Structures are given as C-alpha cells and as structure tokens.
Amino acid sequence: MTFRKSLQRLPSDSPVVRDGEAIVREARARVARHVAEPSRRAFLTRTLSLGGLALLSGCSLDDNAGVASALDGISRWNDRVQAALFRQDVLAPTFSESQITRPFPFNAFYGMDEAPVIDEADYRLELSGLIAERAPWRLDAIREFARVRTAEQITRHVCVEGWSAIGRWGGVTFGDFLRRIGADTTARYVGFKCADDYYTSIDMPTALHPQTLLALTYDGRTLPREYGFPMKLRIPTKLGYKNPKHIRAIFVTNTYPGGYWEDQGYNWFGGS
Ligand SMILES: Nc1nc2c(c(=O)[nH]1)N[C@H]1C(S)=C(S)[C@@H](COP(=O)(O)O)O[C@H]1N2
Numbered sequence: 001m002t003f004r005k006s007l008q009r010l011p012s013d014s015p016v017v018r019d020g021e022a023i024v025r026e027a028r029a030r031v032a033r034h035v036a037e038p039s040r041r042a043f044l045t046r047t048l049s050l051g052g053l054a055l056l057s058g059c060s061l062d063d064n065a066g067v068a069s070a071l072d073g074i075s076r077w078n079d080r081v082q083a084a085l086f087r088q089d090v091l092a093p094t095f096s097e098s099q100i101t102r103p104f105p106f107n108a109f110y111g112m113d114e115a116p117v118i119d120e121a122d123y124r125l126e127l128s129g130l131i132a133e134r135a136p137w138r139l140d141a142i143r144e145f146a147r148v149r150t151a152e153q154i155t156r157h158v159c160v161e162g163w164s165a166i167g168r169w170g171g172v173t174f175g176d177f178l179r180r181i182g183a184d185t186t187a188r189y190v191g192f193k194c195a196d197d198y199y200t201s202i203d204m205p206t207a208l209h210p211q212t213l214l215a216l217t218y219d220g221r222t223l224p225r226e227y228g229f230p231m232k233l234r235i236p237t238k239l240g241y242k243n244p245k246h247i248r249a250i251f252v253t254n255t256y257p258g259g260y261w262e263d264q265g266y267n268w269f270g271g272s
C-alpha cells in the first residue's frame with residue numbers, strides 16, 4: 001500500500017533544527033489539527049491562547065521534541081476534557097433526505113482506485129479481547145442481525161481536511177452488537193482493524209452512544225466498495241478519521257490501542 005498522504009512531522013530524533021520559525025509553524029499546524037472543529041476551537045481559544053502558549057514558552061524553540069511533547073500533552077488533556085464533556089443523551093443533529101450531499105466525497109490515505117476489494121463469501125468479522133463470544137461472524141449473519149433491528153441515520157460527516165458532507169447510513173446500533181457478543185462494556189476501548197491496514201479505536205461511552213452505528217448500507221443499498229464495504233463504523237459524534245471503513249476485526253481492551261492518524265498526532269478522542 002503506498003502512502004499518498006502523511007503528516008509532516010519534525011522527527012524528534014533528527015539533528016536539532018535551529019530554525020525557530022519552522023518549529024513555531026509546525027507547532028501551529030499541530031494545534032490547528034487538534035482544534036479543527038468549531039466547538040473545540042471556541043473552547044481552546046479561551047484556554048490554549050493563554051495556558052497553551054504558557055506551556056509552549058517553557059520549551060526552548062530549538063527543541064522539537066520538547067515542543068512536540070508539550071503539544072501531545074495538550075492533546076491528551078484535550079482527550080480527558082472531551083471524555084468528561086461527552087454525554088450519551090446528547091444527540092448529533094440529523095437531516096432530511098433532501099439535504100444529503102451527492103455525490104458523497106471519498107477519502108482515505110490512498111486514492112479511490114486502491115480501495116480494498118473484499119470477497120463477501122470469504123469475509124469473516126474477527127472478534128477478540130474482552131468479549132465473551134469471540135466466534136467470527138459471516139456477513140450474512142451480521143446482515144440478519146441488522147435486519148431484525150435496523151437502525152438508520154442521516155447525519156453530517158466532518159473531515160479535518162476541511163470538508164463535511166451529509167449522508168445516510170443504515171445498519172445496527174453498535175451497542176446492540178456489543179451486547180449481543182458479550183463485550184465487556186466496562187472496558188475502556190473498542191479497537192478496529194481494517195482491510196486496508198487502517199486502524200483506530202474509540203472510548204466505550206462513544207461505542208455505546210445510541211447513534212453509533214455498525215453500518216452495512218449507504219443510502220438504502222449495500223455499502224459501496226470505496227465507502228467501506230462490507231461494513232464501517234458510523235459515529236456522528238466524532239470526526240471522520242474516527243469512522244473506520246472496511247472493518248475486518250473488532251477488539252475490546254483496557255490497553256490504549258491508538259490509531260492510524262492518532263499515532264501521527266491527531267487528537268485521539270476526535271469529537272465533533
Ligand atoms: N479503512 C479506512 N477507514 C477510514 C479511512 C481510511 O483511510 N481507511 N479514512 C478516514 C477518514 S480521514 C475519513 S474523512 C473517512 C472518509 O470516509 P468516506 O470515504 O466515506 O467519505 O473515512 C475514515 N475511515
């Protein structure tokens with residue numbers, strides 16, 4: 001798999017860069033990534049402008065590792081604040097059919113032609129970790145489970161790369177699926193491994209939010225290949241990169257699992 005996109009990070013193990021301006025530019029970019037959405041931006045302009053800059057001024061400007069670790073500290077603190085503010089009874093806005101964005105934008109860390117091709121006859125959803133019933137699921141069994149308890153939503157997907165779009169996803173409420181497989185819902189994290197080597201993880205309260213959907217359809221038909229076939233997690237309370245497509249494995253754990261973009265500096269909680 002070729003990497004078409006990756007974040008420009010100053011390697012902390014490289015010879016120290018003495019260009020203070022470049023470090024400040026990098027710091028601003030990192031902060032911008034953490035404050036990409038409006039409510040967090042409003043929140044952070046009140047706090048980060050004073051506290052965050054005070055934190056940064058403790059770092060010498062020729063010390064990339066110091067600046068990076070201060071910003072990672074802000075991001076971890078931001079995770080805790082978002083987790084504390086998160087409420088399962090606060091719903092993301094929903095929209096009408098006429099507001100759906102057509103065509104829906106595609107995004108991945110590669111081009112659309114490289115989206116994985118998955119043979120549904122061979123497909124098995126793997127389950128591991130703190131789950132009582134870990135037998136893999138065939139796609140038809142998941143479809144049957146979703147058919148008897150169908151959930152649907154028209155919600156907005158917000159990507160930190162600067163676009164948002166409204167779409168309609170159908171499937172089963174993820175909390176119903178987690179309870180069906182006997183997941184330990186007191187555990188901290190649910191992790192996802194995808195067929196294209198993407199991976200991410202979410203906090204358990206978000207996994208159990210009533211709008212978090214294990215989605216099998218898009219706009220009333222089978223989820224198209226490039227939009228995540230055979231299934232994706234649709235989380236309208238989180239940014240786009242927290243919505244894994246082409247899920248092939250789900251695990252429940254108390255050990256922080258990280259994520260593809262999160263491990264490169266994106267904020268882990270990633271709420272919107
Ligand atoms: N498997 C996989 N899931 C992924 C990604 C990816 O590259 N691979 N990209 C994420 C990002 S950054 C976005 S914005 C959305 C894009 O979903 P879409 O193609 O349905 O618009 O998928 C998310 N989930």
Ligand SMILES: [Mo]
Binds near residue numbers: 107158159160161241
């Ligand atoms: Mo994204």
